[in-house]
Amino acid sequence: MLTKYLVRVPGPPWLLAVVAIFAIQLTSALSVPLIELVGPGGTAWLRLSMGALLMLALVPPPLRSLRRGDAPVLLGLGIGMGLTTVAFLAAIERIPLGTAVAIEFLGPLTVAAVRSGSLRTTVWPVLALGGVVLLTEPWHSEFDVVGVGFALLAGIGWGTYIVLLQKVGDRFTGAGVLSATLPVAAVTAGVIGWPQAAGHIDGRVLLIALGLALLAPVAQFVLELAALRRMTATAFGTLMALEPAAALILGLVILAQLPSALQYVGIMLVVVAGACAQRGGLRAPPLTTGPVPLPEPRRPTD
Structure with missing residues (x-):
């Protein structure tokens, strides 16, 4: 299997995780110019399509292991992934990247709190x-109600995706699920996205979409x-809580989105909440065979 060789990446594991965080947020930041060309729907469609082709080449979907009851959940995962990606990109078209990621982060935080079974963990959301x-x-x-609304929809989609993924994640590795659902998400x-992008697609647009897909997923x-x-x-999972901070940094550096002092405090609160919720919302890992499964995705998108 090709991934058996690809995962032999040198470097300390915490650094690899942090680089992955910045890869996904860099993808989001660099998507903003593409959104201006083909719209949020078009950007989502092109990115997911390129990502699907690349992941299918790396990790074939577990078609032989599929059961009849898996199809509805996998279809639901793919549809949810596609809609959530469109919603998130529509959000960052209107509001700063760091703000959109922080709002979207409320979805998995709520899921983690509910999973923990403890009332004390509700403090983190x-x-x-x-x-x-x-x-x-x-x-x-300047408060953008529509942009915040799209980010909230993306957060609901992210949380729902995590719940659905767990239903199939006990039987399949995360990589296999991703390869099976990305094509559905792209469609x-x-x-x-097609109506938005039609007439605006050329070699340059396709090359940008391919480059973004190489970064994430x-x-x-x-x-x-x-x-x-x-x-x-x-x-x-605790390191993944740094994602809103990474989004804020890249939004500042790449998109010149300068936060206020209060917004810096806000992002710190979201990061602390994310780290604490992760440590309190674990479940026993299922018995699986084969490669180490991927974590529940931070986002079914970027």
Whole structure:
């Protein structure tokens, strides 16, 4: 299997995980110019299509292991992934990247709190919500209700995706699930994206989409799998809480999105909440064979 050789990536596992975080956020930041050319739907469609082709080449889907009851869940995963990607890209078209990621982060935080079975863990989504309020600053006239709404939809999609993925994740590795669902996601996004992108697709646009797909999901997948082979899922998940901070940094450097002092505080609250929720929301890993499964995705998108 090709991935058996790809995951032999040198370097400390924590560094590989951090590089994966920046790969996925760099993909989001670099998607903004493409959104201007083909719209959020078109960008989602092109990125997912390229990602599907690349992942199918790396990791064939587990077609022989499929059962009749798996098809509806896998289709649901793919459709959810496509719609969530469109919603997130529509959000970053209107609001800063760091803000959109922080809002979207509320979805998996809520799932983690509910899974823990402890009332004490509900404090983390509440803390993150407080951070999101500081980030969005709804008391200002520049508050973009539509952009925030798209980010919330993406968060709901991310949380739902995690729940659905767990239903099939106990039987399949994460890589196999990704290869099976990305084509469905691409077709779903194409329903919205084709009308937006039609007439604007040329060699340059396709090359940009291919480059973005190489960053995420391909480079992200290789780095995460290499990191997971050498660190615990708890440590990995805690590092993933840095994602909103990475989004804020790249939004500042690449998109010149300068946060206010309150927004810096808000992003810190979201990061702390994410790290604490992950440590309190674990479940016993299922008995599986084959390669180490990927973690539940931070996002079924970027």
